[in-house]
Amino acid sequence: MREHEIGSDGLGRREVMRMLTASGMAAAGSGWLAGPALAQAPKRGGTIRAAGYSSSTADTVDPAKQTLSTDYVRCNMFYNTLTALDGNLAPQPELAASIESDRATVWTIKLRKGVTFHDGKALTAADVVYSLSRHNDPKVGSIAKPLAAQMVEIKATAPDEVQITLSSPNADFPVVLGTFHFHIIKEGTTDFTTAIGTGPYKCKEFTPGVRTIGVRNANYWKPGKPYLDEIEFFGIPDETARVNALLAGDIHIAGGITPRSTRLIKAQPGLAVFETPAGVYTDLITRLDAPVSGNLDFALAMKYLQDREQMRDAIWQGFAVIGNDHPITPSNRFYNKDIPQRAFDPDRAKFHFQKSGIGATAIPIVVSPAAAGSAEMAVMLQEAGGKIGLNLEVRRVPADGYWANHWLKSAVGYGNINPRPSVDILMSLFFKSDAPWNESAWKDPKFDQLLLAARGEIDFARRKQMYGDMQLMIRDQSGIGIPLFNSYLDGHVTGLKGLAPIPVGGMMGFNFAENVWLDA
């Protein structure tokens, strides 16, 4: 599963400006997650072993290079961001004590006092300036460069105060600061063979492709946290092996399990499944710039061929919500209810398919375990396609190297996109004409204009109207088919307490390390 960034508007209860500039900050220092799991008093001590779902020599502790969920989990052990999204996806202060803005363009951030790095150095405004500015340095090669580009000026106005000027107003900026890539590192850090941050654990060992070990940071600025003495974190790419390791008692938590493994885990006493409903989706990609298959009619035919109910039940065992071929979940406050739900419709599919003029030519469709459920979805499309004369050829490739070698390169294939903290970020990364991850190579200047206008729009109704129009454009004009939004599922031992869903991603929004404790 591809993991890039954080958050979604999934629950739609967030009011960024209000939360942060007025009352929101008062919550600082008290309980972060007032979930039911916290009803029990946390216990200190213990060591756990945790397994994520990828492992390679490209593993990193450089915040700018994080690409996979395992990178997020690892970096969250060692670093903090200025803000973080909570269970309701409201940004909460972390290293920032307060954030204020002047018309959403000039943002002033006051830093929390008494925070130190693992080597004892105190956190200063210079560290923040360095950590944020480096993303705009092409030599760094930051993944978050598109997000960072809006920060035209980042300067320290006092030892504990940073002022950031944006190129244009962005009401979502506090959410942007909570993006994991904007983890705060020490000024001048260039060597990432180990990690020195302000986070809950100190880096004891980091071996790319093998494992990471963090030991408790006794001087952590959140009182009492973290609860564990040590965490060993590593990747087990094979899902069966990961689940078996959990069942055998080798590990305490296994990230990213399939819906079909849930019954095995639930059946064993002492184990439980942790579900996080979120906006993650596996999408059908028809690249519009490809020869033969690269036309809108073919893309529409494919979208009409998706039997969403069957996919939800057979592949996801019901752990999913039906989508309407655009990336906004029904529970999002910007969701456009007026767009009719696209249904399984072989006749419409046939109409568009015949209009595409492809005929009996075999169209390869590339699938991989890397894009969860893609093989099964493609097989269903193939079966349905056979009935309207569409000859799909399912080509399964290994998970290793899928994102580098096949994703964005295959004419027809699948992607797997994680929730993003805001509609703006999601659309900018995957649908803007010049977005690096414009999966279907769909280019529409009108869409780009709307995106820009919505970003600076403070009026909610007008903004919702714009995002609503954009959803319709994606649904009807892009080459992307989004049949479902599925839940994140993790398996864990019941003795591991403190887990509460953060719809940013699985494993408690990739940040379980500082929140869990062992109840032996």
Next chain:
Amino acid sequence: MRRLSPISMAALAVVVAWALAAVLAPWIAPFPPGRIVTRDSLADLSFRFPLGTDYLGRDMLSRVLFGARYTLGIAALSTSLACLMGVTLGLTAAARGGWFDMAASRILDAMISVPSLLAALVVVSSLGSSIPVLIAVAAVIYTPGAYRLSRAIAVNINAMDFVAVARARGEGTLYLIAAEILPNMILPVLTDFGLRFVFVVLLLTGMSFLGLGIQPPNADWGTLVRENVEGLSFGAPAVITPALAIATLTIAVNALIDSVATGRRDDDIR
């Protein structure tokens, strides 16, 4: 021809039954193998689905029957090809000797030294997985083994008196091969064929495990085991049946060979 023992009769029956299943699959399978026929996945045996259903709710009986086509078909074709190429090269090398023998032996020796699964992996992942590619890859991988065996036998026979007599009569190389050498090596080559057949089935299974075998929705037996392997813990028929199918086929082929030939076999799995 001596009479077949009860065990070899049973073995023969199993092989013939699977071969029939492969040939007749389209007519006797109750459902199209790729169609999802129920929402009850990894279901147990039932009247409607005699072998249960797979992880997506497809009929296992139909999938196993169609799986026989791929497993048997690919294994038989590629093993035949491997034997054909190996025997041809081996005979030629034995009969002609000299530089041809030297070159062929060195090159095929070099091929044997590459681990078979990795060699298959490199070729298939670069050419893309399709049935012709799988057949060709398996055939090429198992050619050196067949070559070594047939060359060794041919060289031995070559040195025997009756061949020398024929040569003294002034017979040509082709005649020698056809009339004297070939009939004497049929039995060992057949034995070898059976073993290689088993190895090809296992190679295919390994390829399926790595996701490079037959492409979905089609599936050979190895793929069927792999895709339903999660059902193993509660003994789902979807994982047990194809595994049994592989085991019965390979054991039967082996038992059949044992009864046909009593010669020794000394070969490797590369």
Next chain:
Amino acid sequence: MNAAMLRLIALRLALGALTLFIVAALVFTATELLPGDVAEALLGQSATPAAVAGLRAALHLDQPSWWRFCLWLGGLLGGDPGVSLVNRLPVVVLIGNRLPNSLKLASITASVTVPLALLLGITTAMWRGSRYDRMVGMAIIGIVSVPEFLIASLAVLVFAVKLRWLPALAFRAGPQDFWAMMRLLAIPVGTLALVGIGQMSRMTRAALVTVLESSYVEMARLKGAGPLRIVLIHALPNALGPIVNAIALSTSFLLGGVIIVETIFNYPGLAKLMVDAVSTRDLPLVQACAMLFCAAYLALVLVADVVAILSNPRLRQR
């Protein structure tokens, strides 16, 4: 040891070197044939013609392939197989990280497999045709015909998940005492041993049976030698050649052929490294791994040949 035997061994060595050269050519050609230009694959969507040309030059791809083959071969002979195209680390370092793991797994498996296989092979050959022989024979066919990954999954399910006697993963970094390591590797070694014992014991039995049915063994039997004495003193030395050959074949398989076990048990070995390299089209790494496996195979076969020559009285006298 005499001059004739030394010459024989020298000939084998020369043949081995020749084979290795052919292997190098085969490996190089096979990887060259991989579709898609390496430079384009590396640059992905940012592959402008100028960038591709630049990278091709940097990778020496603009030169004729026979010349690149010479460069590569020269590097290999000098002990430098190049640099990984994916993360720019020297191939030697990447392989060096994994080689000890693979050697550990291979040597432990071999030390379990070889004695057991020899025992089974010798006993079945001694009592060939008996009920014991037939039962072992059937059991071996049965085990060999079950896919390796099924054996491994089943073993994990039984010993790790249900009984909880052993861990499901085979790798835990950091120092471990001997027994902890044995516990970790128990299931993978067991899986590999099951597969290996079948092969090896059948070959041992076949080689022994041939010798046991020869006339001079018959002579020894007529002279009144006991069955154990016949096997150990008269038959075994003569069958040693094929047996050692069988051991060499099975052992070389343990280095590169264990990809399934490495995947299931999350074990960072060489086979997995090569599979990853293939999927990322990291040609120098693929080529180096392939060469390593072939060289290991050839070395083992060479050792087996030498042992056969040394042990065979007839060859010794020739």
